Amino acid sequence: MDPKKRKVDSENRRFLAEWTEEYCFTLPDRPQAVPVCLICNKTVAIVKSGNLKRHYETTHQQFHKNFPLGSKARKEKHQAYLSSYKKSTKLLVRCMSEQEKSTEAALRVCWTLNKHQKPFSDSEIVKESRSNTRRTEILAADIKNTLFELLQKAPCYAIALDESCDIVDDEQMSIFVRFLDIECQIFREELLAVLPLKGNTRGEDLFKVIDEFITKSNISYDKMVSLSTDGAPAMISKEKGVVKRIRDKNLGLISYQCIIHQAALCGKLSATLKEVMESLVKLINFKRSHSALQHRYFKEFLSECDSAYSDLLQHNNVRWLSKGQVIERFWLIKEHVTSFLQNLDTQGARKHFEFIKNKRNMLIVAFLKDILKYLNALNTELQGNGKLICDLIQSVSAFRRKLDIFEKDIARQEFIRFPTILEYKKENSVEDIAVFVKFLADLKNEFATRFQDFAEVSKLSPFLKSPFEVDVAAEWTDVAAKLFNLSKPSLQMEIIDLQEDLSLQMYKTVSTEEFWAKHVPEKYENCKKLAINLATMFGSTYVCETSFSKMHLLKNKYRSRLTDAHLEDTLRICCSSREPNYKKLAQDCRCSFSH
Template sequence: MLRSQYRKELKLINVSKKSGAGRGEVYVPKLWCFNELRFLDDGETQRECTSTMDPLEEMSKKLTYNKSFLNFGFSFIVNNGMQMPQCVICKKTLANESMKPFKLNEHLTNVHPELANKDLAYFKIKDHQLKWSRLDHGTGVLFQPSSIFKAPYRISLLIAKQKMPHTIGEKLVKPCMVEAARLFLDQNCDNKLNQISLSDNTVKQRIDDMLQDIKSQVIEKIKLSPFFAIQLDETTDVAHLPQLLVYARFISENQVEEEFFFCSPLITTTNAEDIMNIVSNFFEEEKLLWAKLVGVCMYGAPSMLSSKSGFMTLVKTKNPDIIITHCLIHREALASKTLPASFKDTLKIVIRIVNHIKGGALNTRLFCRFCQNMDSAHQNLLFCTSVCWLSKGNVLARVFELFDELQIFLAGQGKKTEQLLNDIQGPFKCSLAHLADVFEALNGLNQQLQGPDTTIMMHTDAIKAFLDKLALWKRKVERGNVASFQCMNEVIREKRLVEELQQEIKEHLIILQEEFEQYFLELINNTAAKEEFQEQQQFNSSNCCVKMFSAFPKTSKFALKVLIPFSSTYLCESGFLTLLVIKSKARNRLNAEADM
């Protein structure tokens, strides 16, 4: 009886030592006469030597983790030297005996049936999040993420939102926090703040982690949406590397959402095939269906809209029902370019005056000082750029407001500005006033077409309203009435409009009307969608259609296929401005997708 009890106690001691327990954790025998029975050790040692199996293996055969188990949503933890499978979704730990594919798959299908079809990339993200929530990656002890782990993510998010360099965390943010803690708090807080890691690599890694998390959420929402639309455009960054920006619009939780889709560099050429390869590869990697894509909005470059080999043609091979839209803002800018010969000359003179003053540092300072002494509303002129949509209108308005100051300033410079001074005499001011009025209206239309959450029907209403305005202006000018033109009315006042100028203004308005009708022909003639919902004007709201989808599925589906596609590349243009700030000359090697 004593011999068998001694054997059990001795076996428990050996098992405890083999498991790697410390001195204080080795099993203490409970048998009161254990030490007196030590003379039995020789017999027990001989008995143990006859067995070749480890005591731990005698108790149970250990199973080891395989990387393929992550396909079922399982990682592992180590507990008492034994690997235990742990679910990356619910964080539940199973026994070592469950380290088998069919048992792990059974847990996934029974406990998380909605995630049974998820790919490996989804579980990798969950596994990464689970590892960061562990106190010790080698143990199974879990805890809520402490402030020391949350702080780098929060601070990195603020750095990314402000588009600041990643090095600012360690060079400025952390020293400021430590210095403030020394002044207002105790020494312990100072020591805690020093534990926060904000190196440039850490900040970059945190931003990349957040990118993967947000990206997976957006992709998941798009997969659940009945259909979605994209807008895309490309630009060249400061490192002379073309960047393709893509934004998506989709339905999520009974509302229409717009999100950044992805940003990818074009390493070599920027033709339609290169763009199509990038978009197609992204769809394949994320397992997105071309059949759900209902609209693509693009800029008017030949590589995009060419009927033979453009991106539009390549997209149609994937899904012939996709609605292709040429950016309405770009069309408006093209339609407003055409001018009669006399007004072209006026615009050229304005640009020459601006370049003469703004092109030299001395003239810029002198004109600024002169305007200050004259108590003028403005002290500087504006450069005219063909890239900026609102540039011409702003330049013409500023020159008209400072016209008197410009005449005096140019007259004071002597012979070198004599030609410019002669050019702005006579009817020039009337022509300038007309251009300022018309381009102010064009800028107003351009701003109406800008902004997020816009639809083709909203833009169609704005275009039609502008065309009606042009027709009204033309009728008024024919009668010699310029009351609708603020600047022109200020110049003429009580005088009668000169017949030659009247014909030029009328010609300009006719040209504008023809150009807009040419560029927006399908919007003017196609009123089927609007007539369909004429009695229910609330259908102009995309979110309203989404909410009514269950009650009126056919009607709502038809409406959403018209409202979901983008009508402009405004989000891409906004993204280009963000890219310009993020990827500067000092950060020209940065992969800007995560920071955007």
Template sequence: MSKKRKWDDDYVRYWFTCTTEVDGTQCPQCVLCNSVFSNADLRPSKLSDHFNRQHGGIAGHDLSSHLPAPSHQRETLKALGVASHEDTLLQASYQFAYLCAKEKNPHTIAEKLVKPCALEIAQIVLGPDAQKKLEQVPLSDDVIHSRIDEMSQDILQQVLEDIRTSPLRVGIQLAETADMDDCSQLMAFVRYIKEKEIVEEFLFCEPLQLTTKGVDVFNVLRGFFRKHKIALDVCGSVCTDGASSMLGENSEFIASVKKEAPHITITHCLLNPHALVIKTLPVKLRDALFTMVRVTNFIKGRAPNHRLFQTFFEEIGIEYNVLLFHTEMRWLSRGQILTHSFEMYEEINQFLHHQSSDLIDSFENKEFKIHLAYLADLFKHLNELSASMQRIGMNTVSAREKLSAFVRKFAFWQKQIEKRNFTNFPFLEEIIVSNNEGLCIAAEIALHLQQLSDFSHLYFSVGDLDEASRWILDPFLFNLNFVNDGYSMKNDLAELRASGQILMEFETMKLEDFWCAQLTVFPALAKVALEILIPFATTYLCELGLSSLLHFKAKSRSCFNMSDDIRVAISKKVPRFSEIIEQKLQVQQKSL
């Protein structure tokens, strides 16, 4: 057997780098023409001969005259701007792991599907040499898992660095849900200022091991910040969504947070007015809603009924052939199912007769159809309100304006109902116009709308900004007479209004970005404005994140810890691949 030659850093003077074969054999590769030679050619005479004959080697091309003698092969290649073979293999591995996490795929997909397909394609299209190179890319299940963990930690470090350097306190939103394995998961997002803009980022997803009390949620939140050596004092606001005994204003969570950091502002998610509507429903309307829920569960909860229902509706050519499940957490389905059920009332009634259901008597009641029409109209309005607040970047000012405008409609609707005007309730108006029925429900609807108006202010803390603080929304049209003369920032407001350049910025920028840009010019004004704009108004981001659990926690992955995967999947941060690979190779070199 011939002697195996080894690479020497000095060979880089001939514009060669080293490639390693599967069996560990080192072969020279020309940086200029990418030609790969055998291990027997790994000697100065052969390399110099190729360099002189093929590339006209002269003294000026001798790298030693331009670069200091390297102490390590990788440092020399890095100085030349050439990636080593090990670098490219690692980069390919990390890039695939990143895409795998982004698409929420299982880690085994690379080893079982992607790599075999890539090897077949490479052999057919590019030839055996390309296939040989692809075989060296590490894509095993354990490798992909470790790559995702490393990228997750890098993303987390970027977020933590941003939190530490944020000029103002950050906002947090928290939400909890149970996954398909009955494990309670707590998810958190953070909002902070970076480079003159407000950024929203994923913070963590941690399991609540035993109970889900408010104090357990607080311990997880505090434990996360302590683990990363950040004081909880960095938080300026926390937005929660849940029962008042767990995460609401009467919970142990709020008491614990206030004890640790008294300055923190607690806000409740404004995204779910449906719960308030249910609490204020009169008895007959509540019974109608629960009857519709039982009808839906009768159809959807039993597989034979569901199949028969679909077949029946396909035969008669109805647009909707699937009823959505009613669930407490996915509140939008309640409004959609009421609308669909009213539009398909006669067909559902026929199906219940065909199945001899005991729900027929309640469903055929004339009052039930009238109540169903009103509920469908009301929940449709609620869905439109909630959908308008379902967006990234929603602040408390915009959300309260939308909710306040909606609550003001109750009084207007109430007066119309008292005058027997049902224009804003088209389904209910349809019944009254066609059958001259439903007038008896007018008093009941008016009473319900009055209760909604009264309770909304308490349940959601609905209200506009104080008149003296409305300069935050438009400092140029705001009447300065509303500001007290002793207000220390009145002079700053007057000076800001005199700047034409700042006016142009205000007209072309988002409200949050505008005040972020004023941090260096008018820090006092910007701080007051941003302390109102930074807090979360809803837990919409958590709702999106918790929906991603359906992709990660499947039956075949029930024991899977998804904390790192979900961070890579839904975070806006991109891993710093070059730094990760650099650290990885340094660790490998030290272990040799």
């Protein structure tokens, strides 16, 4: 049998100070360092006096004769050697530090450029020689790896997904994830992936791409608590839709169509209101797009009249707030528009002039201005990152109750909540009032029908927002037990204990997320699980919509060749709620020295 190999590292050898005087060696102050000769800068492999002595006697005999041991000249020479060695090593360390600082600064610049959707080539602004593309890849990889690590530790997560075409008509699916960051004890919304879709975009095609990504990323379907989509047929189809196929993987999955999309669909116009709106849009297009010369004259005319605005707004069906903003602008400069049309001697101008002078048309426009203003206010309230689903449901519920007041206000012709109609001061026919009342009644029915899916979750909102005031015997505990697979008796007992826990009363003023994530102890297991699941759920696909806005800025006609991988990297940086550890990344980068 071969003898065991000797392990020098396990012998724990120490460098003795007197060896510097005797053999002219020193030991650098860094891990796993080996002795260095001060005279010739050569090293020996092992911290052992015999090795140092052998090198000294065989290589530096002349030094021993010129500077005898114990002499003053030898001590001075040692000090000179040590000083020279320390100066050279300090220079090397400083060079390393400067390189790391340079890399760190470059990474910070790259992060800022990507946050503002700037091209990779803009790194030349700060005269960087390294590739901004490579730094973007490093930053995005760090964000992605950290995200996946945090996601593995999270108790549950929710998904919001939507799809849109980029500048070259490539379909891109944006997937966002919301979860509790266990390390920081805060809820995060992060871009999970941007998946390019090649070929068909049917439900089975979308699911295949999603499933491949989730499987490859080692993400568990079982921890997915909810899924929010835009409500497209490919997403919600009962047979082959994405939601149905993901629910096959997780039977307890809760899925919703985006609250903002549903609220926008509720406000669609029909019949007489739609006809008037279309006529108004044609009038605006006539002003802005019929003739460039005419458009310039119109703007000059508004300027001469000291108008509040210099132009009309064009309608865009894709934008949520478009109809209301278009009518708001038109109404504020209506008199100037009328005067300009009156001065034009064309058939088109006369037609639009007759539209404006029609009292019934303007009464409908006045009604639309007021009601769309309310709808736009609701839409704006629903938008934003980090919104709890309970807060979104609360906003919709409040608006539904307001519709009852609006309907009575119109029916009684009081117009207290419709100041534009009141200001118009024209005769209101019974027929016109009937049109407005019918629209409001239809609007109420649309909201009631479309938001049925949120009825169960709305019953849980009081628990999440005000756990100290809820009734433990009420119906909501049955809903909680069914939706999140909880023990109803245990949940009820925990709620009573929580309500009597005086140590938690002092945290009533903190935010809902902070209260449940940071202050409620683990002994309230069922309560905390229920609260975290509710706080994790997406109520809308707003984050996906904002990512598409950024995508269209990033991949524009000047950067149409941006690859799918680089598009995802830049979007990941744009949408990230946390910054990477620049110092660690700079240290990990291999710094190249110039000679």
